Amino acid sequence: MKVFPHFVIVGFSNSYLIASDNGHDHDAVIIDPGIFDSKLLKMIEDNKLYIKKILVTHAHKAHIDGITTLLKIYDAKIYAFRDKILEFKTISVKQNKTIECGPLCFKVIETPGHSRDSLVFKIDNYLFTGDILTSGKIGSYVHESARNLILSSIREKLFPFGDETIVFPGHGPPTKLGIERLYNPALQKF
């Protein structure tokens, strides 16, 4: 598997282009296209990839704004918790659903709290956490109950994957579950 992170300057978010490294599967997945700019297009084209699936961790602007342009170029399907994103119909996915693209297989983990539609996608030893868990922080929340939902999602659904699991977040630097368990101020109280 190859992962190409892409920094979205509008909204300071991270998009991820993911493809197989077997040399003959050219279908690719993009997670959270917060922007679709020439740099991202070049990354796709230079690697001879074609975007088949768009995975959305949650439908906040910084994570979906590139979808409209992307769909003008690629005939891709959107996978999200919601059944509609912007003006596009999606394939709504829920807990434990798997999303396949060639040899790539993503597992869907529902992690509400930051937003009702927050999802984490897991593939191999990697978690794409959107805003629910970033390096040193948890997602923002409106009510204390939403905070508790975020914390219980992380504790019960993510931490069991183990300390060495790599976290590719929706914002900021990469991290690992072990780092967050020890040093994330919001999680230290567990």
Add this chain to the structure above:
Amino acid sequence: MLTFTICSNSSCSQSALFNNTNCASHLKDKDNYLEEIKTFLNAHSNISSINLAGMTFSDLDLSNKNFSFCNFSHTQFNNCNFQKSKFYGVFFDFTQLIQCNFSFSNIVWTAFSGAKIQNCQFIESDILRCGFIGVKAQNSKFNNSNLYSSRFINSHLSHVEFVDCNILRTNYEHATLTDVNFKYSNKEEAYIDEEIKNK
């Protein structure tokens, strides 16, 4: 990308080292492996997707290298020279960096979280969107560097200099700062707990 092959020792869940079937704890002939790796590092300028977690390196010249998606987790680097090197998606988490020089480097989207950083130099470097959460840094200098959007959340910094740095969106929340010098840096554009900001 970082790929993970589990250590061949049946009771172990750690990842195997680069070009080896075992992790650092179950490595057979450690000295020989260390020499092989040193030769490899010397011979290549582009170093990608290698796992050297848990190894110890001393007195290495790793300047002018291009590191991407490497795992140096729990590794120890003593007196190593990383000047003018590039890093992207590299994990230095829980690493011990002692008397290392990262000056004039380009370090992007790299995790130093949980690391122990002692007597190190990160001068005149771009250190963009990097994770330093929980680091324990002592007697180290980041002077004249661009630390845009890097995170020092929950870190312990003692006698650390950030003189004339760009710290726009750099996050020092929940950090313990002792004798930390932000002279000429744009502290007002960083995320720093109020009681520290006003010092």
